[in-house]
Amino acid sequence: MTGYQDSSTAAGLRIRGLHKRFGDTTAVDGIDLTVPRGSFYGLVGPNGAGKTTTLAMAVGLLRPDRGTAEVLGADVWREPVAAKARLGVLLDADSLPLRLTGCELLTYLGLLRGLDGEVVRERCTELLDVLDMTDAGHRLVADYSTGMRKKIALAAALLHGPEVLVLDEPFEAVDPVSAATIRSILGGFIRSCGTIVLSSHVMAIVEQICDHVAVLAGGELLAAGPIYDVRGGQSLDEAFARLVGYSPERAELSWFAS
Numbered sequence: 644m645t646g647y648q649d650s651s652t653a654a655g656l657r658i659r660g661l662h663k664r665f666g667d668t669t670a671v672d673g674i675d676l677t678v679p680r681g682s683f684y685g686l687v688g689p690n691g692a693g694k695t696t697t698l699a700m701a702v703g704l705l706r707p708d709r710g711t712a713e714v715l716g717a718d719v720w721r722e723p724v725a726a727k728a729r730l731g732v733l734l735d736a737d738s739l740p741l742r743l744t745g746c747e748l749l750t751y752l753g754l755l756r757g758l759d760g761e762v763v764r765e766r767c768t769e770l771l772d773v774l775d776m777t778d779a780g781h782r783l784v785a786d787y788s789t790g791m792r793k794k795i796a797l798a799a800a801l802l803h804g805p806e807v808l809v810l811d812e813p814f815e816a817v818d819p820v821s822a823a824t825i826r827s828i829l830g831g832f833i834r835s836c837g838t839i840v841l842s843s844h845v846m847a848i849v850e851q852i853c854d855h856v857a858v859l860a861g862g863e864l865l866a867a868g869p870i871y872d873v874r875g876g877q878s879l880d881e882a883f884a885r886l887v888g889y890s891p892e893r894a895e896l897s898w899f900a901s
């Protein structure tokens with residue numbers, strides 16, 4: 644008997660009681676979050692809030708001290724093959740293998756995922772074309788800019804046709820045209836009934852593309868739900884500042900006044 648549930652009714656992603664300490668620092672302090680299937684969920688929070696740590700535990704890349712995470716009903720630690728087959732992850736674009744070209748990287752990952760060689764070739768060509776990386780596909784990842792690494796990592800997350808995407812700052816360091824392309828790709832993914840969880844510091848992006856949002860600070864969830872409810876009549880920027888207790892006066896430097 645396993646914990647595997649009927650995935651047709653399961654949430655896209657469900658985390659329960661996730662907790663992680665690094666030495667004296669509590670990075671994530673008992674987070675519960677249910678991401679409805681088919682939703683586009685934004686995760687926002689100040690620097691050091693625990694977003695990356697939460698996402699890393701949610702996808703089975705970092706073992707929590709306590710708590711569980713399920714992808715479409717499959718526990719990421721007890722049912723890793725079932726969970727990860729349906730999951731596409733962009734977490735740390737800087738930890739990609741550097742001595743492969745973009746094309747070699749996608750081919751390697753596609754074959755590792757069990758895709759047919761011809762399918763890998765076709766998808767690789769299409770992904771590189773759409774992301775304006777066709778020429779870069781033949782260069783080493785070591786020579787990529789930060790934004791190019793982000794784009795090849797996104798291509799790697801999409802290659803095997805996942806049903807749930809977990810993306811840490813997918814728009815960070817990406818040029819405006821590529822950002823628009825990524826938004827369009829993610830929109831198509833949602834229209835095809837996929838589920839997305841992404842972290843971002845850009846409230847305008849989250850407000851425009853997500854339908855749900857969770858606000859995290861100090862390792863705790865301050866609010867979560869449909870964006871309209873979390874905003875409570877304010878802009879997301881204003882709601883965020885209210886929730887995390889930001890006050891502009893604190894950002895004034897005393898010696899500028901003199």
Ligand SMILES: Nc1ncnc2c1ncn2[C@@H]1O[C@H](COP(=O)(O)OP(=O)(O)OP(=O)(O)O)[C@@H](O)[C@H]1O
Nearest residue numbers: 665668669670688689690691692693694695696697
């Ligand atoms: N490997 C680690 N070792 C020690 N402390 C860590 C480690 N990873 C994260 N932390 C700490 O855990 C806390 C949460 O970090 P995390 O990277 O999850 O935050 P974040 O919300 O993603 O931040 P940012 O928006 O700046 O990327 C921070 O205090 C951070 O210093």
